[in-house]
Amino acid sequence: xxxxxxxxxxxxxxxxxxxxxxxxxxxxxxxxxxxxxxxxxxxxxxxxxxxxxxxxxxxxxxxxxxxxxxxxxxxxxxxxxxxxxxxxxxxxxxxxxxxxxxxxxxxxxxxxxxxxxxxxxxxxxxxxxxxxxxxxxxxxxxxxxxxxxxxxxxxxxxxxxxxxxxxxxxxxxxxxxxxxxxxxxxxxxxxxxxxxxxxxxxxxxxxxxxxxxxxxxxxxxxxxxxxxxxxxxxxxxxxxxxxxxxxxxxxxxxxxxxxxxxxxxxxxxxxxxxxxxxxxxxxxxxxxxxxxxxxxxxxxxxxxxxxxxxxxxxxxxxxxxxxxxxxxxxxxxxxxxxxxxxxxxxxxxxxxxxxxxxxxxxxxxxxxxxxxxxxxxxxxxxxxxxxxxxxxxxxxxxxxxxxxxxxxxxxxxxxxxxxxxxxxxxxxxxxxxxxxxx
Amino acid sequence: xxxxxxxxxxxxxxxxxxxxxxxxxxxxxxxxxxxxxxxxxxxxxxxxxxxxxxxxxxxxxxxxxxxxxxxxxxxxxxxxxxxxxxxxxxxxxxxxxxxxxxxxxxxxxxxxxxxxxxxxxxxxxxxxxxxxxxxxxxxxxxxxxxxxxxxxxxxxxxxxxxxxxxxxxxxxxxxxxxxxxxxxxxxxxxxxxxxxxxxxxxxxxxxxxxxxxxxxxxxxxxxxxxxxxxxxxxxxxxxxxxxxxxxxxxxxxxxxxxxxxxxxxxxxxxxxxxxxxxxxxxxxxxxxxxxxxxxxxxxxxxxxxxxxxxxxxxxxxxxxxxxxxxxxxxxxxxxxxxxxxxxxxxxxxxxxxxxxxxxxxxxxxxxxxxxxxxxxxxxxxxxxxxxxxxxxxxxxxxxxxxxxxxxxxxxxxxxxxxxxxxxxxxxxxxxxxxxxxx
Numbered sequence: 001x002x003x004x005x006x007x008x009x010x011x012x013x014x015x016x017x018x019x020x021x022x023x024x025x026x027x028x029x030x031x032x033x034x035x036x037x038x039x040x041x042x043x044x045x046x047x048x049x050x051x052x053x054x055x056x057x058x059x060x061x062x063x064x065x066x067x068x069x070x071x072x073x074x075x076x077x078x079x080x081x082x083x084x085x086x087x088x089x090x091x092x093x094x095x096x097x098x099x100x101x102x103x104x105x106x107x108x109x110x111x112x113x114x115x116x117x118x119x120x121x122x123x124x125x126x127x128x129x130x131x132x133x134x135x136x137x138x139x140x141x142x143x144x145x146x147x148x149x150x151x152x153x154x155x156x157x158x159x160x161x162x163x164x165x166x167x168x169x170x171x172x173x174x175x176x177x178x179x180x181x182x183x184x185x186x187x188x189x190x191x192x193x194x195x196x197x198x199x200x201x202x203x204x205x206x207x208x209x210x211x212x213x214x215x216x217x218x219x220x221x222x223x224x225x226x227x228x229x230x231x232x233x234x235x236x237x238x239x240x241x242x243x244x245x246x247x248x249x250x251x252x253x254x255x256x257x258x259x260x261x262x263x264x265x266x267x268x269x270x271x272x273x274x275x276x277x278x279x280x281x282x283x284x285x286x287x288x289x290x291x292x293x294x295x296x297x298x299x300x301x302x303x304x305x306x307x308x309x310x311x312x313x314x315x316x317x318x319x320x321x322x323x324x325x326x327x328x329x330x331x332x333x334x335x336x337x338x339x340x341x342x343x344x345x346x347x348x349x350x351x352x353x354x355x356x357x358x359x360x361x362x363x364x365x366x367x368x369x370x371x372x373x374x375x376x377x378x379x380x381x382x383x384x385x386x387x388x389x390x391x392x393x394x395x396x397x398x399x400x401x402x403x404x405x406x407x408x409x410x411x412x413x414x415x416x417x418x419x420x421x422x423x424x425x426x427x428x429x430x431x432x433x434x435x436x437x438x
Numbered sequence: 439x440x441x442x443x444x445x446x447x448x449x450x451x452x453x454x455x456x457x458x459x460x461x462x463x464x465x466x467x468x469x470x471x472x473x474x475x476x477x478x479x480x481x482x483x484x485x486x487x488x489x490x491x492x493x494x495x496x497x498x499x500x501x502x503x504x505x506x507x508x509x510x511x512x513x514x515x516x517x518x519x520x521x522x523x524x525x526x527x528x529x530x531x532x533x534x535x536x537x538x539x540x541x542x543x544x545x546x547x548x549x550x551x552x553x554x555x556x557x558x559x560x561x562x563x564x565x566x567x568x569x570x571x572x573x574x575x576x577x578x579x580x581x582x583x584x585x586x587x588x589x590x591x592x593x594x595x596x597x598x599x600x601x602x603x604x605x606x607x608x609x610x611x612x613x614x615x616x617x618x619x620x621x622x623x624x625x626x627x628x629x630x631x632x633x634x635x636x637x638x639x640x641x642x643x644x645x646x647x648x649x650x651x652x653x654x655x656x657x658x659x660x661x662x663x664x665x666x667x668x669x670x671x672x673x674x675x676x677x678x679x680x681x682x683x684x685x686x687x688x689x690x691x692x693x694x695x696x697x698x699x700x701x702x703x704x705x706x707x708x709x710x711x712x713x714x715x716x717x718x719x720x721x722x723x724x725x726x727x728x729x730x731x732x733x734x735x736x737x738x739x740x741x742x743x744x745x746x747x748x749x750x751x752x753x754x755x756x757x758x759x760x761x762x763x764x765x766x767x768x769x770x771x772x773x774x775x776x777x778x779x780x781x782x783x784x785x786x787x788x789x790x791x792x793x794x795x796x797x798x799x800x801x802x803x804x805x806x807x808x809x810x811x812x813x814x815x816x817x818x819x820x821x822x823x824x825x826x827x828x829x830x831x832x833x834x835x836x837x838x839x840x841x842x843x844x845x846x847x848x849x850x851x852x853x854x855x856x857x858x859x860x861x862x863x864x865x866x867x868x869x870x871x872x873x874x875x876x
Contacts, residue, residue, distance in 0.1 A: 022593070038793075041819065042816070042817070061621060064506060073745070090606075099654075115816075119839065123836070123837075123838055125838075127827055127831065129837060129838075136849050136850070137849060220849055220850070221850060236677070239674070241679060241848075241850040241851075259872075262872040263870075265872065265874050266872065266874060268874075269874035269875060270874075273874070273875055316782070335864065342808040348536060355476075377867050378480070378553075379480070381479065381572070381865070382865065383865055383866065384865070384868060385865065385866070385867055385868070386864045386868040387867075387868070387869050388869070388870040388871055388872050388873070389565055389868055389869075389870025389871075389872070389873045389874075390873065390874045390875050391873040392874070393565065393868065393873070393875055395875075398561070398565075398875065399561075399866070400559060400561055400567075410679075411574050411575060411658055411863040412574070412658070412659060412679040412711075412850075412851050412863065413679075413851040414849050415863055415864055415865060415866075416864075416865070416866045425850065426853055426854075427820065427821055427822070427823065427852055427853060427854070428821065428822045428823070428837070428853075428854045429815050429820060429823055430823070430824040430825065430827055430828075430831065430849060431824075431825050431826070432824060432825060432826040432827025432831075433826055433827075433829065434697075434700040434704065434826050434827070435705075435826070435827045435831070436703050436707035436711070436827075436828040437707060437711055437828050437830040437831055437833075437836065438706075
């Protein structure tokens, strides 16, 4: 600890001394994670499922303690003046605690990817080659606000045989600690190493810097979960591979060959079902060839549902309640009841708009024309492209992949929903009978 | 160009002025690559195969020019005092030029991964989901010495629909330029953008720094191909994802239940077939339980084949010609006719030795005991693990994957041989009939 005379702990330690302590702490977490990962790679599916089921039970049993610690976090956050959306993300109630527990049960019930043979073939010389799924190793998760990430992310990593180092936001430190205690208890009860899921016990920001840099020897992959600035910082500074999802500036394109009823329901659902999720539509593109016929109805639906509409001149001509959009609107990820609206020249106009302004997350076309749909699906370069379906299906659960850790907008390793399978690597197992290479 | 009075070009420009020029040059390569990648993503398989076939023909037709430029590179390299192994890597002859051309023909004949459906499933709500292979985008290749990488790497990237930016070693600049001219000519003849495969036209080392950093907006993935220090520098400094292969410190473990004949041929082939490849065995581990029976023969074989043997005490007791190994030998990737030899306590001793000293590349066990083999294959955490086969099978071609760009020792995205399929990403195509999310 600090050597300053009269020091009473961290608060009075000099910056560099604190940093030395944080580094030592993080290095010890790293070493413990690597050791745990070696055990986890060989852990049985039954042991992992058992730990997850026990963790769910522990969270239900200790829900009063979880809620009490969360109330303390909330009180502190209110004193610190956190914004209403951040407070909402931080807040737990009985329903959210139960959702967290049942999320763990669901992950327990997923098939175990580890050891499964993703491909198998035989060579002319008789060698039999299998590509077998193995864990990635140690996964660092850096997240903000939502305490449920502690349970979700730790559980997903565990299911895929990975050790995790969780670094939650300082505002949710107390809630995270109680949730993490439930996970630790369950790991031990299932005879798995407690270090399989570690929570960084300090809110010192230097810990994040350690995960991005000096811990590259221990951490195989980093997953940032949070706002744009957090994800961007991690992608910019990390010395280890990152699975990041940046923003979801998602588009719905209503083609001249769309059925109006379908266009209405898909537009409304894509935008308004939940406005705060990354798969929510942010821009509506309407084919100039059907604008006169569909625009008034689409705009009226949105406004009636409480959505602000910001449009180009064509959109404003269709309804005077549409406010003027500017260039920034085409780039915006509102995550709110606001939509940008633009007329485009057919499917190629939509493709060009999305290529220029989109974030390569999720885009939908509404059309009854198969050739037009095919062109859109092939040419729009996004993680998820949909024909005649809502962008709000951009979700690992809706894809049938079980829980997810986020939607990746990277092209490398994992793109789209990142579920258990995306948290694995593979190795080649080759069976021979004495073959040597000529 | 330089504004220094009396300057006669780059050589006398100040460092910062040169740097500005290199940056501008690299930015323009980056922009051209992104534009080419968009075209390539939609290029037909036929056009890509045609370009590759034409490139092979151009290399055969211009082989005299390729050899003449290579002779100039060799002359310069000899003057600069390059080592014999580097000179050997740089040197082209008629046979190597033909191998380069037929490599292009082979890549042309591979199946096109782009647009193939890697997985398809249907959801209870009727949504049909496909995971479709798409290119990664723009791939930067940084390599040394071997001019054939210009053809191999450019062709592999093209086959997978990626634009490539090739930065070869300054020592092979002239050879690379002629080979690249053959590729450019073929791209244009096949109606593909010439910028699909670009060669960095300067040997200024600042170009590498640009690829590692300032070009992150343009480059999706970097692939370093060369010595340990190059790969380590790229992995350390790159701001974009890297597919790297570090060293191959490969092991052969001869178990007490091995057949002696098989143990002899696999040991000899793993070490001596070619000593300079990353799949060559560097350490032989022999089960203490069979050492007396097999060691003298295994050592005599190796020494008779011209291999130096460096062993622990047990190995030296078996044959006085064995020199003493020290700790560094267990870590060494000799890439030469030298092998380290150690006695271990059964399969678990071998697993522990490999976990401690190995580079997670390729390891083989020789045993007739299925349970022992199973234990080794499951517990050794390397990209490739083999039972009763030579480590020299660590090769994309031998795996039936066609040409490869290297063997990845990373766990992320691609592990083991990196062929055409590993140079792709994917997207999800979702077909609906009006579904909205409840």
